Amino acid sequence: MVHGHIRREAVSDQLFALLRDRILGGELPPGSPLTAERDLAAEFGVNRHAVREAVKRLQQARLVEVSHGGRTLVLDWRRSAGLDLAVGIAAADGGPSVEELARDALEMRACIGADAARLCALRCSGQAAARIVEAAGRYARSGPDLVELAAADIAWWRLIVEGSGNVAYLLAFNSLVDGALPVAHVPDDLRTAELLDVETHLRLAAHIEAREAAAAERLARELLSRSVPAAHRKAVR
Incomplete structure (x- = not known):
């Protein structure tokens, strides 16, 4: 230095x-x-x-x-x-690289999202579950513009994380959404595959409404893991 x-x-x-x-x-x-x-x-x-x-x-x-x-x-x-x-x-001269941090943040995103979906299925109110299903329907009608889909996706996941009742997960979600954690380096093809999978979004909302916690966790992990580069996916499964 x-x-x-x-x-x-x-x-x-x-x-x-x-x-x-x-x-x-x-x-x-x-x-x-x-x-x-x-x-x-x-x-x-x-x-x-x-x-x-x-x-x-x-x-x-x-x-x-x-x-x-x-x-x-x-x-x-x-x-x-x-x-x-x-x-x-990420701006430091030493420590983990931006690429490593991006990978780590994506892995954390998949893990938190999966458990938030599980907890949401167990804890959220009937009204909250109905809002999640309704938001999934709006998501299905969004796009195909990826910017529009991404905004709808964030709004939908916010409902799920809030429904989990876990404040720590909510704060981590805010950091991810606001760009405080480096998750911008998702390959376009991977991010697109996640966003365009409308069917999985609808199925996940249905699992939450039906209080099927294990199924919700499994499906959420599968969906979010799609944005993790293939070389690193094993770590989040």
């Missing part, structure tokens, strides 16, 4: 990203002390307030912790960090 002064705007944000990259890339390995505050300020030509703000964000991301002796130690991010780290990790 090239050292030196950084831009004056959003100094703490830039410094956080630089230190995050050093941790993810292994330049600052787990258990090592974080570079001293005064040294970081001198290295990058910033004031110590900006350094403290950056370190605070590292703590919030569970990349570092302050030890009993007062030293700031680097954590093993694979054991300590949460899903929120994936929001910025």
Whole structure:
């Protein structure tokens, strides 16, 4: 990494990203002390307030912790960090690549979607089930424009995830939909195959309405796994 002064705007944000990259890339390995505050300020030509703000964000991301002796130690991010780290990790110089993150997000999408469908069949109200069936019908009448189908698909899956009653799944769904997690690298042919399978959407809605949880989970996993590149599908089945 090239050292030196950084831009004056959003100094703490830039410094956080630089230190995050050093941790993810292994330049600052787990258990090592974080570079001293005064040294970081001198290295990058910033004031110590900006350094403290950056370190605070590292703590919030569970990349570092302050030890009993007062030293700031680097954590093993694979054991300590949460899903929120994936929001910025794709731009990091070290750690998983964008392609790896895209694969991981797609696998997570298939797993969460499958279990959300199962829970929705078990937990959702009759009214919610009826809305899911109705939305599946609207989906069947959408398209063939893929942009229109994609929007209808998101709206339909939101009903299912909300119907699952699992807030953690809902927050993960929001991150996926809002693009906070890198799932844009789905091959067009795979995404198209999923979106154009109207029959499976209708069958899944019917399983949820009929309270057939196991069948709903199986079908949801099959549908969502279609957007996972073939080389990686085994991991989500």
